[in-house]
Amino acid sequence: MNTNLKISNIIKIYPGCIANDNVSLEFESGKIYALLGENGAGKSTLVKILSGVIIPDQGKIFLNKNILKLNSPLDAKKNDIGMVFQHFNLFETLSVFENLIIDSDETKENLREKIELIMKKYNFLINLDVPVLNLSAGQKQKVEIIRCLIRNPKVLIMDEPTSVLTEQETSELFLSLKKFSEEGILIIYITHKLKEVIRLCDEVAVMRKGKLVSVSEIKNENIESLANKMVGQNLKTIKKKKAKTSTDQLIKITNLNFISEDPFETNLNNINFSVNRGECLGIAGISGNGQSELFQILSGEIISNKNSIEFNKNYIGDLNPQERREYLMAFSPEDRLEQAAIPQMKIFENVALNNFKSSNFFKNGLINENKIKEHAKKIISDFNVNTDNIELKSQFLSGGNLQKLIIGRELITSPDLLICFNPTWGLDVGAINYIHETLIKINEQDKSIILISTDTDELLKLSDKISVIHKGKLSKIMNAEEVTSEKLGVLMGGGEID
């Protein structure tokens, strides 16, 4: 049973950008195809077109030489195209089995038999009768995959499937995918992670700015060549200089506990660490293991016990973020659009969100607009934000520029400590490089960083010391040189290393 999927001359235009510019591709079953590109390159649009979520402005799709009309996700299902999205579409409170039968017309008994057969065949170990919220991310993904497999798909599309998985879970996923491929399912794997492409796929199609840049076989490629195709420029590789060993302790967290009333938050359990001047402490972990709570406690959005945080010989656990800024701390939260900045407000207004006493942004309760604008202009030029109009609403800045603005806003006060949470999440390679360079630079100026991130490569690149957070507990703190991504993977999954 050979499957041939062909897309020809797909065009999709959104106001302000061409998401897919005349894209033509052909896929054959028996191989695993990678669709590679930066965020915003148009991969997701193409995939959504293939799964019927978006209707293209122009172009045709053929499955086994027959033209396909995909007007809704239902059409895709009917034509045996299965899709596993980056974010899970599962009902957390329903059981695994209930989630699986929800969109099927077959009888329950038949389905259970079928599902058990599939699980046996691919060695998936999931209890069908527990609620989905008790599953790990990897298991949830397997549920999604089973949901596709029930329908005997000819094509299986995976959209950035490893972003929430540990190293071990990723390996398992890859094994399964290879098995599916051997059985004749055509697999299209969307990602921006180069290593995975090399490890898993047979052929790779690279997209950049809506256009198809190249289609080639993996054996003719390596990480550097793919990266250059993806970014369209030769990448500078930045390397952190070995930090001077400083013994001057800047911040110390002692016996920090947090118990949340919200069942969807993670409790923190006896956190202890310290960071010296000029040092970068990386905190790794799979998202949802307490990072967000830890960040909020460090920034003062959640108030904790006064003595649990000692900063520069002051106890500051009970201060709010604004008060902590006076002690020269700065914060860059994960969510750029809903927390760190307000897209509907102008750039200079967003700058005023970091209101420290000596800024004089607000005098006697009145807004000092000139002062704020002056400050905003300085940030824009110092931190390479690609605009010269501080009156622009920040929603018109790209993710990278917005992040530069935020980091700039936080750093322009030259704080002693910057706490950042996924600072390069969703950014393109150019912006990532800029942010990384900036972070390295402030370390060199003897300022400290706490970097909470789910991106292991980033952590290994920037940190001097690394710890892993799992279910609200922090692992022991390791020197970055001793750590490998495999070791981190084990700890992130809750395992132990000697």
Next chain:
Amino acid sequence: MLKKLLQKNLECLWEEEKLIKIVKRDQPSRAIFFLTPVLAIFLTLFAGGLIFYILGFKPFEALKFFFIVPIADMYGFSELLLKATPLCLIAIGLSFCFKSNNWNIGAEGQLTFGAIVSGGVALLFYNQEGFYILPIVIMAGAIGGMLYASIPAILKTYFNTNEILVSLMLVYVSKLILDYLVVGPWSNPEGFNFPETRQFSDSARLPILFEGLRIHAGIFLALAAVVASWFIFYKTYLGFQMKVSGFSLKTAKYAGYKGKKMIILVFLISGACAGLAGVGEITGPIGQLHREVSPDYGFTAIIVAFLGRLHPVGIIFASLIVAITYLGAETAQIFMQIPKYTGQVFQGMILFFLLASDYLLFFKIKFTGLKK
């Protein structure tokens, strides 16, 4: 780049042979932002005329009775200001809430409760005279409105309730309290069981501005509120914090603002304004408490606030325009035997057309020629 895109868009359009195409705007248009209220008013007039025509009236004559006759003389104009005053005052208060994403739709209840509290205080002094009485009565009204508005605010901040439901339902509670008081404990002992209280003493009444007209000093309260709100919105740290809290509570927290306090504060301001409007009614034209202290000013003010685009100056114009519908409804009832509820139909249509034409903020309609 953009030009090329547009061209591409147009090319697609040619292929589909569409005459009209709706295209998303890249950025909401500032000019349209202030033009849509005007458009909404014209559409309302047009639709109103159409309704009159269907009912068998001459549309232009009917519209004339509705919108021009009532304000053709000095008395009519003063009545317009009289009705616009509470609308403007409440809408200014509401704009504090709406700007910061708090949906207080219970201004009618806050007005009523303000009237109850200030009326109660005025009744304490019913047989006394003195310059100090009026300020106390006014303060009491503001405090009453604030107290009543603090209920949905506190429930929202500390118990995560929905302020729309709570504030709305409290309207009916306050009206029933008023009903009980004017029929029961507070009813006028010499009032032959009419559901009303004693008349307030002259010292508890807002001064009339012109002999023979009903327009009273309450209008200055409204104008003061307009100026104060403009200043707070655009010039103060408080206004900035309100704006930030309105867009995102998470951001407000991150910036170190006291987000919950902000919500309570805007509700208090809004309640105080509604309470003052209540004071204006009972110590102005009415002079006592009875069942109907407000012809739904608190609800109509929601329309005023949005028609005025939550901008202090816009709200002044909007309150005048909406006030006409109150007067026009009465004139139309007298001269054309149309029920006075037509006024509410017009208010509804204004809001309806305003919301509909807001579509133009985000989309533009492109007309293109026929192919071949």
